[in-house]
Amino acid sequence: MDDQQQNHNLANKFLGDLMSLDRQYLTLFNYYHDIEMELLACQSIHHIAQLLLEVVPQRFELLGASLHLVDRETENIELLMAEEEEGSVIAGLYVYRTDESFKPLYQGDFKAQIITADEDALSTDTLLLPLLRGKQLIGSLQYSVAPGVVTLSEASEQLLNHLSAVIAASLDNCINQQYLAHLSVIDVLTKVRNRRGFEIDLLREVGRACRSGDCLSCLFIDIDFFKMINDSYGHCVGDMALQQVVDRIQSQLRQSDLLARYGGEEFAVLLPSCGMSDALEIAERIRQTVSNRLIDVPDTIPFKISVSVGVATCHIHETQDSGFQRMGQWLVHSADNALYQAKSNGRNKVCSTRVLQA
Ligand SMILES: Nc1nc2c(ncn2[C@@H]2O[C@H](COP(=O)(O)OP(=O)(O)OP(=O)(O)O)[C@@H](O)[C@H]2O)c(=O)[nH]1
Numbered sequence: 045m046d047d048q049q050q051n052h053n054l055a056n057k058f059l060g061d062l063m064s065l066d067r068q069y070l071t072l073f074n075y076y077h078d079i080e081m082e083l084l085a086c087q088s089i090h091h092i093a094q095l096l097l098e099v100v101p102q103r104f105e106l107l108g109a110s111l112h113l114v115d116r117e118t119e120n121i122e123l124l125m126a127e128e129e130e131g132s133v134i135a136g137l138y139v140y141r142t143d144e145s146f147k148p149l150y151q152g153d154f155k156a157q158i159i160t161a162d163e164d165a166l167s168t169d170t171l172l173l174p175l176l177r178g179k180q181l182i183g184s185l186q187y188s189v190a191p192g193v194v195t196l197s198e199a200s201e202q203l204l205n206h207l208s209a210v211i212a213a214s215l216d217n218c219i220n221q222q223y224l225a226h227l228s229v230i231d232v233l234t235k236v237r238n239r240r241g242f243e244i245d246l247l248r249e250v251g252r253a254c255r256s257g258d259c260l261s262c263l264f265i266d267i268d269f270f271k272m273i274n275d276s277y278g279h280c281v282g283d284m285a286l287q288q289v290v291d292r293i294q295s296q297l298r299q300s301d302l303l304a305r306y307g308g309e310e311f312a313v314l315l316p317s318c319g320m321s322d323a324l325e326i327a328e329r330i331r332q333t334v335s336n337r338l339i340d341v342p343d344t345i346p347f348k349i350s351v352s353v354g355v356a357t358c359h360i361h362e363t364q365d366s367g368f369q370r371m372g373q374w375l376v377h378s379a380d381n382a383l384y385q386a387k388s389n390g391r392n393k394v395c396s397t398r399v400l401q402a
Contacts, residue, residue: 354383
């Protein structure tokens with residue numbers, strides 16, 4: 045083979061290698077691009093965690109995955125995740141108050157990097173992806189891979205850093221959106237659901253009850269002569285009394301029961317899978333718990349407070365979605381009527397209407 049032929053072969057091989065590298069890079073780029081598109085489409089922290097901890101490891105045959113997030117006071121990630129409908133536990137998701145447990149791994153260099161097995165006496169290498177908001181570490185995504193399988197070229201490091209930024213931005217976006225949605229259904233003073241939250245819960249619970257054939261009960265609870273408390277002790281004391289009444293009501297409910305502030309000094313409770321006799325018992329317990337103890341607020345002589353409670357129950361099979369709203373209205377209307385009766389009967393009473401059954 046003469047020199048010219050040899051040069052020609054070398055040039056061809058070089059070109060072939062370059063094209064193969066280019067194809068590999070393109071394939072890699074497409075993988076990242078797909079993940080980024082999926083991240084941007086995520087609507088909740090839960091979806092993001094599922095994508096990163098379940099879908100990605102499966103797609104790339106990774107040995108393990110964990111996502112570590114910092115839940116500083118304002119973000120309430122745990123609270124928001126608990127509120128998510130699909131709220132099942134995702135393996136590998138950890139939420140902390142501070143970044144202490146994962147920050148040291150980066151040794152001050154918040155970039156995509158690999159901790160090799162021998163460096164850390166582990167059986168796998170760990171790919172670390174920092175999640176940053178500006179310069180603040182808000183989380184860390186960690187993938188376990190077989191030793192030596194992943195090496196970071198300049199190009200893949202750049203892609204991974206870009207991916208980390210997209211993950212952090214998507215997370216931030218979901219947290220903000222979910223937090224705003226959360227605020228829109230919460231009463232600022234008492235921290236229970238507001239009227240809007242109640243309407244959402246009502247429709248969902250009526251639907252659930254109709255489909256399962258379970259009973260659903262509703263309590264309407266109104267503080268007696270609350271205007272007098274405001275007039276006698278002032279609005280601030282009135283506010284504290286409202287908070288204490290909420291605590292007392294809540295102390296008599298199960299975790300699955302739903303308490304909301306319906307308006308001013310009126311509260312509504314939904315009791316899923318609860319028939320009339322149990323609902324009456326709970327209502328009576330609430331009435332007693334509120335009136336048995338004085339309201340004690342700083343710089344004010346403790347004073348008595350009482351509530352009147354109206355109870356309504358429906359037990360119905362209805363499969364048509366259009367019927368849910370009507371059923372919800374009936375339940376609220378009936379509980380409100382019963383409350384009116386309790387007020388008319390002298391207050392500090394529990395009254396009920398008949399059970400709607402079909
Ligand atoms: N402190 C305080 N008062 C509130 C709040 N929301 C509503 N109120 C007051 O609740 C009082 C309700 O008065 P009324 O509707 O006359 O009812 P009531 O005095 O409880 O009398 P009955 O319900 O008939 O027993 C009003 O004085 C409202 O100003 C609140 O967020 N904080």
